[in-house]
Amino acid sequence: MTTLIVVLGVVLVLAILYLIFRISSLVSVAKAKTSDDEVDSSNGVHALLFILFMVFGLGGFFWYSYTHFDSYTLPIASEHGAWTDTLFWITMGVTVVAFTIISIIKFVFLYQYQHKEGRKAKFYPDNHYLELAWTIIPALVLALLVFTGLRAWNDITSPASENAEVVEVIAQQFAWTVRYPGKDNVLGDYHYQKIDAINEFGLDLSDNKSFDDFKSLELHIPKGKEVLMKIRAKDVLHSVFLPHFRVKMDAVPGMPTQFKFIATKTTAEMRDELGNPEFNYELACTEICGKGHFSMKMSVVVDTPEDFEKWKAGQEAWLKQNPDYLKNVPAGLRESAMIKAEIPVETGVTYLEGVKAVAVGSN
Amino acid sequence: MATTHTHTNIDVHHHDDHEHEHHEGNFWTNYIFSQDHKVIAKQFLITGIFWALFGGALSVIFRLQLGFPDMTLEWLRPLLGGWITPEGKIDPEFYLALVTMHGTIMVFFVLTAGLSGTFSNFLIPLQIGARDMASGFMNMLSYWFFFLSSVVMLSSFFIETGPAGGGWTVYPPLSALPQAIQGSGLGMTLWLVAMALFIVSTLLGGINYITTIINMRTRGMSFTRMPLTIWAFFFTAIIGLLSFPVLFAAALLLIFDRSFGTSFFLSDIYIGGEALANVGGSPILFQHLFWFLGHPEVYIVLLPALGITSEIIATNSRKPIFGYKAMIGSMLFIAILSFIVWAHHMFVTGMNPFLGSIFMLLTLIIAVPSAVKIFNYVTTLWKGNIRFTSAMLFSIGLVSFFLTGGITGIFLGNSAIDIQLHDTYFVVAHFHLVMGSASFFGMLAGIYHWFPKFFGRMMNEKLGYIHFWLTFVGVYMVFFPMHYIGIAGFPRRYYSWTNFDTFSGFTDLNTLVSVAAILTLSAQFIFLFNFFYSIFRGRKASANPWKSTTLEWTTPRNPGHGNWPGEIPAVYRWPYDYSKPGAKDDFIPQTIPYSETPESNLPHENELIKLETNGDGAIVIEGSKH
Numbered sequence: 001m002t003t004l005i006v007v008l009g010v011v012l013v014l015a016i017l018y019l020i021f022r023i024s025s026l027v028s029v030a031k032a033k034t035s036d037d038e039v040d041s042s043n044g045v046h047a048l049l050f051i052l053f054m055v056f057g058l059g060g061f062f063w064y065s066y067t068h069f070d071s072y073t074l075p076i077a078s079e080h081g082a083w084t085d086t087l088f089w090i091t092m093g094v095t096v097v098a099f100t101i102i103s104i105i106k107f108v109f110l111y112q113y114q115h116k117e118g119r120k121a122k123f124y125p126d127n128h129y130l131e132l133a134w135t136i137i138p139a140l141v142l143a144l145l146v147f148t149g150l151r152a153w154n155d156i157t158s159p160a161s162e163n164a165e166v167v168e169v170i171a172q173q174f175a176w177t178v179r180y181p182g183k184d185n186v187l188g189d190y191h192y193q194k195i196d197a198i199n200e201f202g203l204d205l206s207d208n209k210s211f212d213d214f215k216s217l218e219l220h221i222p223k224g225k226e227v228l229m230k231i232r233a234k235d236v237l238h239s240v241f242l243p244h245f246r247v248k249m250d251a252v253p254g255m256p257t258q259f260k261f262i263a264t265k266t267t268a269e270m271r272d273e274l275g276n277p278e279f280n281y282e283l284a285c286t287e288i289c290g291k292g293h294f295s296m297k298m299s300v301v302v303d304t305p306e307d308f309e310k311w312k313a314g315q316e317a318w319l320k321q322n323p324d325y326l327k328n329v330p331a332g333l334r335e336s337a338m339i340k341a342e343i344p345v346e347t348g349v350t351y352l353e354g355v356k357a358v359a360v361g362s363n
Numbered sequence: 364m365a366t367t368h369t370h371t372n373i374d375v376h377h378h379d380d381h382e383h384e385h386h387e388g389n390f391w392t393n394y395i396f397s398q399d400h401k402v403i404a405k406q407f408l409i410t411g412i413f414w415a416l417f418g419g420a421l422s423v424i425f426r427l428q429l430g431f432p433d434m435t436l437e438w439l440r441p442l443l444g445g446w447i448t449p450e451g452k453i454d455p456e457f458y459l460a461l462v463t464m465h466g467t468i469m470v471f472f473v474l475t476a477g478l479s480g481t482f483s484n485f486l487i488p489l490q491i492g493a494r495d496m497a498s499g500f501m502n503m504l505s506y507w508f509f510f511l512s513s514v515v516m517l518s519s520f521f522i523e524t525g526p527a528g529g530g531w532t533v534y535p536p537l538s539a540l541p542q543a544i545q546g547s548g549l550g551m552t553l554w555l556v557a558m559a560l561f562i563v564s565t566l567l568g569g570i571n572y573i574t575t576i577i578n579m580r581t582r583g584m585s586f587t588r589m590p591l592t593i594w595a596f597f598f599t600a601i602i603g604l605l606s607f608p609v610l611f612a613a614a615l616l617l618i619f620d621r622s623f624g625t626s627f628f629l630s631d632i633y634i635g636g637e638a639l640a641n642v643g644g645s646p647i648l649f650q651h652l653f654w655f656l657g658h659p660e661v662y663i664v665l666l667p668a669l670g671i672t673s674e675i676i677a678t679n680s681r682k683p684i685f686g687y688k689a690m691i692g693s694m695l696f697i698a699i700l701s702f703i704v705w706a707h708h709m710f711v712t713g714m715n716p717f718l719g720s721i722f723m724l725l726t727l728i729i730a731v732p733s734a735v736k737i738f739n740y741v742t743t744l745w746k747g748n749i750r751f752t753s754a755m756l757f758s759i760g761l762v763s764f765f766l767t768g769g770i771t772g773i774f775l776g777n778s779a780i781d782i783q784l785h786d787t788y789f790v791v792a793h794f795h796l797v798m799g800s801a802s803f804f805g806m807l808a809g810i811y812h813w814f815p816k817f818f819g820r821m822m823n824e825k826l827g828y829i830h831f832w833l834t835f836v837g838v839y840m841v842f843f844p845m846h847y848i849g850i851a852g853f854p855r856r857y858y859s860w861t862n863f864d865t866f867s868g869f870t871d872l873n874t875l876v877s878v879a880a881i882l883t884l885s886a887q888f889i890f891l892f893n894f895f896y897s898i899f900r901g902r903k904a905s906a907n908p909w910k911s912t913t914l915e916w917t918t919p920r921n922p923g924h925g926n927w928p929g930e931i932p933a934v935y936r937w938p939y940d941y942s943k944p945g946a947k948d949d950f951i952p953q954t955i956p957y958s959e960t961p962e963s964n965l966p967h968e969n970e971l972i973k974l975e976t977n978g979d980g981a982i983v984i985e986g987s988k989h
């Protein structure tokens with residue numbers, strides 16, 4: 001019933017609109033506005049509307065940009081982020097000035113040179129000096145922007161230093177995991193065909209660097225120390241986005257990528273700065289990856305270097321959490337694996353004997 | 364520089380003395396499988412309008428989700444069925460399909476086929492003085508391949524797994540693996556087939572446009588006397604011809620990866636509890652191939668709109684376009700540069716950072732010719748005598764969007780700044796203004812301006828004004844707030860942002876955007892009414908309602924097959940002799956020889972009079988006698 005009323009209402013409104021349209025066009029016929037010689041009487045209205053549009057448009061733009069500044073700018077928490085944000089605001093300054101001037105000139109021209117009976121437009125087909133001027137000036141300004149941008153870009157993408165803290169972020173539909181290199185500070189090898197439900201990393205256990213690697217579901221990084229984030233994906237493209245750190249890099253299956261940065265504020269410091277005790281840094285996915293793209297989140301914690309070391313020391317090696325994978329370690333490396341992964345001898349032996357028993361049994 | 368091909372025109376001329384030739388064919392050959400460029404243009408136009416509404420409606424559906432996340436969409440169930448979840452929300456995978464299809468439809472079907480297909484077909488023969496396209500048959504095929512492509516694309520909405528859902532850029536592996544997303548099943552196959560057909564259509568059309576412009580200009584229509592519309596269509600067709608085959612290759616390789624087990628784009632994948640055998644491919648390769656088309660595509664969409672606007676702004680300012688040669692030069696420069704900037708879409712894909720520096724440099728160079736175009740438009744307005752026709756209003760709207768959206772390109776082209784902005788709403792705002800809305804306004808401007816030539820009647824100007832102001836303000840309300848949302852880091856293609864504290868704000872702006880989107884789409888129905896009503900009931904147009912100089916206005920009100928009932932007029936001057944000092948009227952058509960306008964000729968033009976005639980009064984250009 002309500003649907004019927006809505007439909008009838010819509011039909012009625014449309015019918016009224018149509019009637020108004022018909023009447024107005026009949027009136028205009030009656031007024032004999034049929035020749036093309038006259039310019040439409042509403043010509044001046046448009047000129048005025050453009051001026052109003054300019055005033056309210058630019059006014060609204062400046063007002064909103066000023067009053068809501070804090071709601072659309074994210075605080076910066078990395079060294080290069082301060083640099084790229086400066087570039088952003090320099091570009092903003094240059095372009096907003098250009099935009100405002102050109103907009104005002106354009107809309108004022110529209111008003112000033114609206115049609116007037118009897119006036120003739122100026123025949124002004126070209127002026128090489130003007131053309132040259134507005135080719136060269138934008139070119140120079142852009143050249144400046146390019147070179148400042150290039151310096152920042154080259155610095156950001158330069159190789160990480162030797163002693164950078166290495167972490168590996170692994171993307172999959174629709175979750176992130178992090179792998180830390182453990183005490184040896186070197187990530188062990190991996191191969192995608194070794195991935196299974198438990199060995200999420202595809203750790204290659206014939207590499208002795210992999211024994212002490214550990215897994216985390218939170219990204220912990222130290223403040224003030226360079227972090228080299230290695231990035232890979234297991235299934236489709238994803239993209240690591242750390243908005244507060246101005247970090248973004250795609251995760252590509254089959255092609256590991258990386259991004260280096262230095263965090264400048266711990267989580268606690270950022271909470272103080274924002275006055276929000278609930279605040280947490282977040283990692284988001286910014287490359288369309290399927291149904292759960294919008295929910296692919298991981299928490300990020302920035303610790304002081306001391307807290308970070310403490311946290312690392314408290315983590316168990318992946319192999320220790322999954323000791324039955326000891327059987328995949330080549331026999332000659334098992335002892336060193338148990339030492340590096342800090343697996344108690346009893347536990348290791350139990351698992352390995354189980355393996356042996358199975359092996360004997362199958363003989 | 365002039366043409367020497369008039370013999371072909373004479374042949375047509377013999378059976379072309381009647382203004383209307385409709386009685387010669389039947390309904391099918393006149394309106395369906397017509398080889399007349401004007402009918403084909405109308406076919407492209409109507410199909411384009413259908414797709415524009417369809418694509419616009421898709422965007423409103425996903426804007427409902429983004430603007431009103433708590434709203435129940437149960438009332439859409441009769442239309443969308445299973446795509447509405449039991450909780451009354453849009454299914455997240457269907458959301459991605461909506462986004463994907465909105466992009467694909469708008470970029471390819473509306474702004475490529477609907478814009479280039481319509482206006483290149485319609486205006487090239489009319490403005491250069493040709494009876495028809497070089498090959499009417501190929502031209503007809505071009506439309507019907509497009510039609511077929513449309514049918515295939517549309518059919519993907521009616522299959523169980525839904526249309527393609529990997530984004531309009533269809534990056535593999537997502538688009539290659541049906542286990543990754545439903546839309547990568549049959550929907551993606553249909554997408555690829557539809558695109559392959561579409562590319563065939565574009566190439567058939569493009570070859571025709573280029574050949575026609577080079578070979579079939581009327582006497583006196585040298586390259587430097589061509590209207591800027593024709594120059595724009597010419598460059599557009601060349602860009603398309605060079606770049607679409609690359610997309611075809613990419614699509615073909617993707618088909619191989621999907622169906623025949625090759626590994627062009629796939630490597631090291633573990634999905635659904637299973638490690639795939641594919642090794643050695645590169646997803647980045649696909650991105651290079653895609654954007655090698657994808658970036659020139661931006662200009663394929665934009666250049667025709669800029670050409671149309673140049674023509675309309677000059678006509679309605681009653682002034683020559685400022686810097687005619689600079690306009691051609693900047694379009695040429697843009698066309699060339701468009702091929703060497705593609706990787707600025709890929710700064711953070713893991714591509715070698717050195718490539719990033721190179722592409723950043725090249726990308727920011729392209730801002731220079733674009734700036735020149737804007738300055739030239741503004742200078743054309745200076746000291747004009749401006750008539751705000753509906754077409755003029757939409758052209759001004761285009762310049763405004765081109766400026767607003769173009770300027771944010773300077774941010775995104777800078778790789779250091781792009782790190783933060785890539786794949787956020789800042790990008791969405793940027794390209795919707797500079798490419799989407801600007802081109803869309805160019806298309807609307809073109810429809811309003813050439814409607815009298817299309818259908819012999821005028822559109823209602825009052826409705827045009829209302830349509831313009833609602834759409835102009837509406838588009839800004841939709842896309843301007845997105846800049847703020849983007850600076851705040853909101854990623855695009857998100858179904859909802861509430862999972863993240865960082866992106867939990869701006870519900871107010873998102874609601875505003877959605878409301879504005881709905882209103883803007885509604886305003887298009889005013890246009891639709893005006894368009895279809897005016898075809899049948901509009902005021903009859905005079906031969907040259909805008910007092911324009913170009914050749915199409917020398918045809919009869921309803922030009923028949925062959926366009927001119929008699930001989931094709933010759934051209935004696937450039938197309939922008941508006942408000943020439945000393946002239947009686949404020950415009951001098953291209954067909955008026957300098958010998959007839961001694962009062963307004965410039966010194967160098969008086970010298971051209973000698974070339975216009977020889978002894979017996981016949982017109983001679985470069986020695987070829989008619």
